[in-house]
Amino acid sequence: MKYSIAALLIITSIYAVGQSITISPKNVEKHVTFLASDELKGRGTGTKDEQKAAQYIAAFFQELGLQPKGTQGFEQPFKANRDTVHVLDARNVVGYLDNGADRTIVIGAHYDHLGEGYQRGSLDANAKGKIHNGADDNASGVAGVLELARYYAKNGVKEKHNFLFICFSAEELGLLGSKYYANNPTIDLAKVNFMLNFDMIGRFDPAKPITIGGWGTSPTWGQVIPPVMEREKMAFKIDSSGAGASDHTSFYTKKIPVLFYFTGVHSDYHRPSDDIALINFAGEAQILNAVTSTINALDKLPGRLEYRETAMPMARNANFKVTMGLLLDYSFNGPGIKVDGVSKNRPGEAAGIKGGDLILRLGNYTLNTIYDYMGALGKYEKGQTVEAEVQRGTEKLELKITF
Ligand SMILES: [Zn+2]
Structure with missing residues (x-):
């Protein structure tokens, strides 16, 4: 009897720890x-x-x-x-x-x-x-x-x-x-x-x-x-x-x-x-x-978030269908968009994109602003592969990105 109560308590406490609360419509x-x-x-x-x-x-x-x-x-x-x-x-x-x-x-x-x-x-x-x-x-x-x-x-x-x-x-x-x-x-x-x-x-x-x-x-x-x-x-x-x-x-x-x-x-x-x-x-x-x-x-992120001033008041909107896992430099003014960092195990990293790269073109879309980039992402579907033109230092590369 004692044993089964103890077992029950253990099960209950595991359940309580594993339980995640959610916000209810009610x-x-x-x-x-x-x-x-x-x-x-x-x-x-x-x-x-x-x-x-x-x-x-x-x-x-x-x-x-x-x-x-x-x-x-x-x-x-x-x-x-x-x-x-x-x-x-x-x-x-x-x-x-x-x-x-x-x-x-x-x-x-x-x-x-x-x-x-x-x-x-x-x-x-x-x-x-x-x-x-x-x-x-x-x-x-x-x-x-x-x-x-x-x-x-x-x-x-x-x-x-x-x-x-x-x-x-x-x-x-x-x-x-x-x-x-x-x-x-x-x-x-x-x-x-x-x-x-x-x-x-x-x-x-x-x-x-x-x-x-x-x-x-x-x-x-x-x-x-x-x-x-x-x-x-x-x-x-x-x-x-x-x-x-x-x-x-x-x-x-x-x-x-x-x-x-x-x-x-x-x-x-x-x-x-x-x-x-x-x-x-x-x-x-x-x-x-x-x-x-x-x-x-x-x-879970360490340290402080970086603050950026936003240039445009009420910038135009864009839809996201797919993502590349890139951290972008929002203050860069083109040509191309500038990559600050690359998230692990995301399409950008898999394609070989590195921090410091400039992405000049994604598929048929020339990129000069963050908004061009977001607009382009809105055109692609999961599983699709497109070619990106990338400037790395003085080198120009063609990389294949699979979303
Ligand atoms: Zn209001």
Whole structure:
């Protein structure tokens, strides 16, 4: 009897260790359903309805056992200047998961929206008095931050990074909450390795790629993310810019590498019809699970991510179908694209590409920018072999690449 109980305990504990937790659509739905309900009246910056959202977020952080990292508990109050006349009392909500690490990952989303249409930003011609629920913009992103917080607080793993979870206010009035935080941080920003921002991740359409922004802010993104997304079977397109119309911009300008997840604009954007019924909860959970895989891969890398300034504001997008496993020099201006490094056991290495090589042509496509390269990759399928023209020093080589 004793023996069998012991055996059972061993089996149970092995099971518990081997178990990996995932983010569930049900939990995402729960958060969005509260935050985008009529009771919160569209979470206008500085309103008492928005405060209910702040209290909900703070209570959730507390329940997870996160440390309060605002200036008043989990809250960081600030003055939001709507214009020169109106100054609103707003607050960010900040929770911290201390893993005793040297580096920190910031995960953020804005929780304010357009309220009842009296503040600026609505695209409805008669906005005043209409509740703008903002289910996608951005109850979806807040649900993402909350569920990522739950994942990292409850997964039983001590990561090599600490985590700072922030829900920003006054984004709709001009990224005011994230700007305030970046200028008045409650942790040492020098220890922040990178920042992830979620703004509108509720309209996942399996037929369309999601957008990952901030791609050019670190060469590491291009190395780590494509294989993860391939494994998760998620199509994505990229936007290279670190600056854009959401809160990651405030961290990018502090020279922190950023990523921005986004399922795309739609006809309900900034209108009262951005409602709960239109949210794809299963799709959002799928995105968030791809995000934990991405973070977990990044967590294992030693040292700090390299920060890069992005030249182009809102660069044009490209689809990835296949990858080569190359680390590229995003600051190189051509002709050709410059390889900084080559990942092991990927098509680039197998073809004999080396660090320092310039790839001048891939198949029929002349490469002069990173975007030419990404556009070319979008044209090829797995298993296909194409010829690449490579410049190595003074030598020109023809290499065969099999994707
Ligand atoms: Zn938004």
